[in-house]
Amino acid sequence: MAEQILDRIKKIVVDRLGVEESEVKPEATFKDDLGADSLDVVELVMELEDEFDLEISDEEAEKIATVADVVDYINAQQ
Amino acid sequence: MLTGKHALVTGGSRGIGRAIALELAASGANVAVNYSGNQEKAEEVVKACMEYGVHSFSVQADVANEKDVKAMVKQVTTEFGALDILVNNAGITKDNLLMRLKEEDWDAVMDTNLKGVFQCSKAAVRPMMKQQEATIINISSVVGVLGNAGQANYVAAKAGVIGLTKTLAREFSSRNIRVNAVAPGFIQTEMTDELGEETKEKLLAEIPLNELGQAEDVARVVRFLASEDSRYMTGQTLHVDGGMVMP
Numbered sequence: 001m002a003e004q005i006l007d008r009i010k011k012i013v014v015d016r017l018g019v020e021e022s023e024v025k026p027e028a029t030f031k032d033d034l035g036a037d038s039l040d041v042v043e044l045v046m047e048l049e050d051e052f053d054l055e056i057s058d059e060e061a062e063k064i065a066t067v068a069d070v071v072d073y074i075n076a077q078q
Numbered sequence: 079m080l081t082g083k084h085a086l087v088t089g090g091s092r093g094i095g096r097a098i099a100l101e102l103a104a105s106g107a108n109v110a111v112n113y114s115g116n117q118e119k120a121e122e123v124v125k126a127c128m129e130y131g132v133h134s135f136s137v138q139a140d141v142a143n144e145k146d147v148k149a150m151v152k153q154v155t156t157e158f159g160a161l162d163i164l165v166n167n168a169g170i171t172k173d174n175l176l177m178r179l180k181e182e183d184w185d186a187v188m189d190t191n192l193k194g195v196f197q198c199s200k201a202a203v204r205p206m207m208k209q210q211e212a213t214i215i216n217i218s219s220v221v222g223v224l225g226n227a228g229q230a231n232y233v234a235a236k237a238g239v240i241g242l243t244k245t246l247a248r249e250f251s252s253r254n255i256r257v258n259a260v261a262p263g264f265i266q267t268e269m270t271d272e273l274g275e276e277t278k279e280k281l282l283a284e285i286p287l288n289e290l291g292q293a294e295d296v297a298r299v300v301r302f303l304a305s306e307d308s309r310y311m312t313g314q315t316l317h318v319d320g321g322m323v324m325p
Contacts, residue, residue: 039250039253
């Protein structure tokens with residue numbers, strides 16, 4: 001289950017940020033390691049909301065810094 | 079020129095909004111006509127749009143209401159499959175001299191004319207960002223630039239629209255969403271028909287081209303901003319006012 005979620009997240013991040021899948025490691029930060037600007041992060045959050053059919057509040061969205069943060073958040077919601 | 083594009087015009091049931099809806103339809107765009115109260119008028123515009131052979135439907139929403147607006151944008155993207163052109167046109171007036179201006183009249187005008195632009199843009203940008211190409215056109219007003227005694231609420235809202243336009247243009251330029259404004263001068267509509275003769279004469283004296291504008295004059299400029307012809311323009315305010323403002 002967790003693997004599958006990670007794969008879905010990876011696909012979105014690769015699509016959105018145009019990075020290599022190998023770069024999307026759990027500890028990778030969106031802004032520093034994956035080169036996302038603040039609008040990219042907003043967009044990612046929107047995509048994740050659509051993909052996993054949930055609503056991520058602004059407070060929660062602000063806490064998201066790394067790929068692992070997203071995995072943990074989605075896992076907690078499922 | 080706009081064939082295959084999908085547009086949403088707020089306040090599209092009459093006046094300038096109606097002319098914009100028809101102009102976009104005449105250029106080949108499918109048009110969703112938003113209205114707040116007058117469904118009958120909105121349906122008339124829908125019918126007139128469809129005569130150009132495009133898809134059109136009406137959608138009720140209070141543009142200042144987040145829930146309404148989200149549902150409206152959802153309906154548009156579901157029906158059309160995309161949203162390429164948003165025209166934030168919905169506006170009201172509640173005129174009075176500042177000393178007599180009621181708080182509720184200030185709030186009502188701010189809600190529709192300024193907050194409405196925020197709400198609709200925010201909701202529309204979501205599908206637009208995915209498309210990587212779209213345009214937003216906000217309708218401001220000449221008085222938002224010049225000021226006008228007796229319209230503190232309207233002027234403040236319309237001046238706000240110009241600032242909001244510039245900010246949205248900067249925020250979404252990287253997603254190829256262009257955001258521009260049109261500032262009509264005194265256009266012959268129900269809104270300006272209410273002005274007294276004396277006021278109108280004074281007005282004419284201020285207009286270099288010496289006549290009131292027509293809603294179609296504004297609509298043609300909106301069509302330009304909606305089209306590829308203006309691809310290198312964003313954050314701009316175009317003055318369609320017979321020369322009243324020469325920035």
